[in-house]
Amino acid sequence: MSRFSSPQDPLFRAFNASVAYDYRLAPYDLEQSGAHARMLERAGVLSGEELAEIEHGLAAIRAEIDSDEFIVQPGDEDIHMAIERRLTELIGPVGGKLHTARSRNDQVATDMAMFVRAHSLSAAELAHELMATLLDIAERHSDWPMPGYTHLQRAQPVYLAHHLLAHFWRLRRDRARFAEVMAAASELPLGSGALAGVTFDTDREGMARDLAFARVAENSIDAVSNRDFVLDYLSAAATCATHLSQLGGEVVVWSSEEFGFCSLPDSFASGSSIMPQKKNPDAAELLRAKAPRIVGHLAALHGVLHGLPLAYNKDLQEDKEHLFDAVDTLELSLQAARALVRGLEFRRDRMAAAAADEFLGATDVADLLVRRGVPFREAHGIVGSLVRTAADSGRALSELDREEIARLAPQLGDAGLADAISGDGFIDSKVSRGGTALPRVREQLSEARQALSEAAP
Numbered sequence: 445m446s447r448f449s450s451p452q453d454p455l456f457r458a459f460n461a462s463v464a465y466d467y468r469l470a471p472y473d474l475e476q477s478g479a480h481a482r483m484l485e486r487a488g489v490l491s492g493e494e495l496a497e498i499e500h501g502l503a504a505i506r507a508e509i510d511s512d513e514f515i516v517q518p519g520d521e522d523i524h525m526a527i528e529r530r531l532t533e534l535i536g537p538v539g540g541k542l543h544t545a546r547s548r549n550d551q552v553a554t555d556m557a558m559f560v561r562a563h564s565l566s567a568a569e570l571a572h573e574l575m576a577t578l579l580d581i582a583e584r585h586s587d588w589p590m591p592g593y594t595h596l597q598r599a600q601p602v603y604l605a606h607h608l609l610a611h612f613w614r615l616r617r618d619r620a621r622f623a624e625v626m627a628a629a630s631e632l633p634l635g636s637g638a639l640a641g642v643t644f645d646t647d648r649e650g651m652a653r654d655l656a657f658a659r660v661a662e663n664s665i666d667a668v669s670n671r672d673f674v675l676d677y678l679s680a681a682a683t684c685a686t687h688l689s690q691l692g693g694e695v696v697v698w699s700s701e702e703f704g705f706c707s708l709p710d711s712f713a714s715g716s717s718i719m720p721q722k723k724n725p726d727a728a729e730l731l732r733a734k735a736p737r738i739v740g741h742l743a744a745l746h747g748v749l750h751g752l753p754l755a756y757n758k759d760l761q762e763d764k765e766h767l768f769d770a771v772d773t774l775e776l777s778l779q780a781a782r783a784l785v786r787g788l789e790f791r792r793d794r795m796a797a798a799a800a801d802e803f804l805g806a807t808d809v810a811d812l813l814v815r816r817g818v819p820f821r822e823a824h825g826i827v828g829s830l831v832r833t834a835a836d837s838g839r840a841l842s843e844l845d846r847e848e849i850a851r852l853a854p855q856l857g858d859a860g861l862a863d864a865i866s867g868d869g870f871i872d873s874k875v876s877r878g879g880t881a882l883p884r885v886r887e888q889l890s891e892a893r894q895a896l897s898e899a900a901p
């Protein structure tokens with residue numbers, strides 16, 4: 445007997461079912477079921493013997509899942525029902541006691557929190573590994589000058605290490621964000637029932653300890669409908685993937701013939717089906733293009749949750765594919781980014797030649813005028829006229845003649861211009877904290893080493 449007089453329409457069944465994708469929650473579902481069963485035994489709902497049977501059945505299902513032998517039946521709507529069905533097949537009607545004092549609503553929220561927690565940890569660890577790789581490369585190229593860019597126009601010279609560390613610090617913030625996601629996912633929904641709590645005095649604190657949650661959720665209505673931690677994961681993942689897209693975008697540009705700043709590892713590039721000379725930066729391009737996909741998942745889940753009345757609504761089932769695809773995309777992207785940058789070979793000559801462009805010292809010339817009492821705005825205009833005169837006649841700043849300099853910038857005196865732009869002067873002049881002068885870069889490298897050794901979340 446049941447509430448229903450006719451079987452489910454196959455089309456409804458297909459539309460309603462989530463087991464094809466929530467299957468991957470199985471390990472978490474089994475773990476929480478164990479904790480729930482132990483709680484039921486402590487509460488006197490299950491006997492010691494019944495608990496042992498249930499634990500035995502759960503372990504058998506775990507083995508079937510691990511060896512890919514678990515068979516989903518057509519009537520299994522989701523992984524929770526599939527596991528309960530299998531448990532009853534294996535151990536008989538006592539399997540049906542497991543659902544006492546639990547609803548799929550608090551059950552699925554708990555699985556999702558456990559999943560998010562596990563994958564926030566993986567993302568943090570993978571970000572950490574990429575940081576370590578970037579730092580190794582930065583250390584090996586600490587004094588390689590290159591142009592720094594704004595608007596992709598040469599701006600001021602920097603050291604390659606300085607540039608690579610910019611990516612390092614972004615990833616460190618990503619790692620910290622994933623640690624916050626873990627904290628957001630550490631309130632236990634289990635024990636909230638369908639929405640209102642349950643009629644048994646369930647030891648929720650005990651279950652929280654058993655499942656390594658920091659605390660229990662305070663409000664059962666909130667607990668079954670809360671997916672903030674999924675939004676938080678997607679948001680952290682979207683930001684992290686956006687960082688990887690920026691890294692990828694740079695590798696695309698840098699590895700081009702036009703820039704020639706680096707060459708790609710053969711193992712991480714592909715050829716063209718028609719042009720034999722091509723070596724394409726596919727991995728870098730894909731890093732660039734994967735990020736909006738994760739951003740899309742974040743936007744989609746905001747859409748799912750928007751205006752949703754409390755508490756559980758089936759809409760919430762639509763959290764999963766967005767999360768799962770984001771997890772798979774991000775974890776693969778972080779690993780690919782690491783393999784890609786590890787194999788890059790930088791070309792010192794090409795970078796140094798581009799960095800030696802004297803126009804990159806224009807700010808330093810203006811700063812010299814400032815030191816001689818010229819207001820910065822005025823100095824900016826004076827140096828601008830020097831640059832224009834040189835550029836218009838196809839010359840470098842050092843090729844301007846004495847008369848031209850005396851006419852346009854008398855404050856510079858005889859040797860001023862040459863001093864400001866000679867040698868590596870205009871790269872090592874950036875002595876401010878966080879700047880590109882070599883001692884500052886070395887300081888930053890050791891800060892980065894320190895940051896990396898701090899316990900990952």
Ligand code: ARG
Binds near residue numbers: 761762
């Ligand atoms: N598959 C469902 C989900 O992912 C599980 C919860 C179902 N609860 C319910 N009341 N229908 O959200």
